[in-house]
Amino acid sequence: MSEIYRASTTAPVNIAVIKYWGKRDPKLNLPTNSSLSVTLSQNDLRTHTTASCSSSYPAEDSLLLNGKPQDVSGARTQACFRELRALRKEVEARDSKASKLADLPLKIVSENNFPTAAGLASSAAGFAALVRAIANLYELPADPTELSRIARQGSGSACRSLFGGYVGWEQGSSADGSDSKAFEVAPASHWPNMRAVILVVSAAKKDVSSTSGMQTTVATSSLFASRASETVPRRMKEMQDAIKNKDFETFAKVTMMDSNSFHATCLDTYPPIFYLNDVSRAAIKMVEQINTAAGKIIAAYTFDAGPNAVIYYLEENEKAVAGVFKTLLADKDGWSGERGAAVEGNYEVAEK
Ligand code: PMV
CATH class of the missing domain: 3.30.230.10 (Ribosomal Protein S5; domain 2)
Structure with a gap:
């Protein structure tokens, strides 16, 4: 044998x-x-x-x-x-x-x-x-x-x-x-109270793969060049400083702005790529409302090449962020039933 x-x-x-x-x-x-x-x-x-x-x-x-x-x-x-x-x-x-x-x-x-x-x-x-x-x-x-x-x-x-x-x-x-x-x-362990909640809008496979999406964006988007050469290098520095200083407001603002910038280059691609849908946009509004109600930035959304929202927040704001999403969205169309659960779970940051 x-x-x-x-x-x-x-x-x-x-x-x-x-x-x-x-x-x-x-x-x-x-x-x-x-x-x-x-x-x-x-x-x-x-x-x-x-x-x-x-x-x-x-x-x-x-x-x-x-x-x-x-x-x-x-x-x-x-x-x-x-x-x-x-x-x-x-x-x-x-x-x-x-x-x-x-x-x-x-x-x-x-x-x-x-x-x-x-x-x-x-x-x-x-x-x-x-x-x-x-x-x-x-x-x-x-x-x-x-x-x-x-x-x-x-x-x-x-x-x-x-x-x-x-x-x-x-x-x-x-x-x-x-x-x-x-x-x-x-x-x-440096910033252990960071949490994420993932809102599964759709568990379906994405229609434009990241590889083909990237190729078309690089080839056709007029916003792409400045994102790659100016915006991201500046934000990489801001983000690393925010993490080092455990500055959640900056972390969150840069996270949201970078997600917006990435999806803007997708929309600016020809033919356009739409990863976000109406439910994703409702999640963005909800984060804005949560932050307005708190009087400071306590939640940040980000979206990859699909409609699902990932919301970052600190553990001490669990109720005001994940709690609000759970109660407000559980019975809303698009957040439950066939298209996925309202809230998939709360996630901690992993140690290696
Ligand atoms: O690793 P890939 O080829 O699946 O590309 C991932 C691209 C994004 O998820 C949209 C962004 C990222 O940095 O993870």
Whole structure:
């Protein structure tokens, strides 16, 4: 009987407060701007992945996601497999006693505990978990920065899910992407009372994938160039300062303005891309009302490439933010029933 080698891991979802939108190199997933996110707690939204390899497996690598076979022949998944195998080969070349795993077929089994491809950053947790599970299987050094460089090639935003807490992704300038990696802005423990609530407007798959959306935005939006070259670099700095100083009002304002800016470039794309819907816009209004009632900014909305709202707030404002959403929206059309739950849960920031 041939041996089966196996390793498992989980990776959490991250939600960007400064959005990545635009690729300067689509093959290597090199972005046109740096970005910054908050990693949510592992207990809530996460991908669990087991990677195994064996000479007894069918020759082709395979990936099951939520029980369904996925195509692994795509360039992104292949790039991750290739890079990880190359690193394993180095281990095997150095240590003659190391088992020869790099050439064995891989079997990857992943489970998400949230809707896939609904603007809930499923690919981020997915590729982060895939890369770390294989790295564990191959007994590679688990340096999150190095693994982030590999996960980035699977899905750009995945590089940020290898760190907990507050995470940046430096766009880098090299042509080979060696300097386009995630970095820790602050651990979760630095600002532990940050919370997020996710309003699932729709659990359906998004109609414009982020990859194709980005390409058209870069090619056609007149707002895009100033966003990438001026707005985002300024906001990256403001956001890092806000996190360092635990300044929620600035954190929230920059988060909301950056979400607006990203969705403005989508609307400015030709043909236009609409990720937000009427229910998303109602959530924006509700956040404005909550902030007006509080007399200061205590809640911030942000939307990825889909209609679902993520609202950041501090734990002490739980009642005034998450509580208000729960009571006001529970019986409103669009927030319950078939189109998704009113409030999916409250999420803490994750430690790595
Ligand atoms: O990683 P991708 O290719 O799925 O792109 C994600 C893009 C956004 O979620 C909209 C923004 C971000 O920075 O996560």
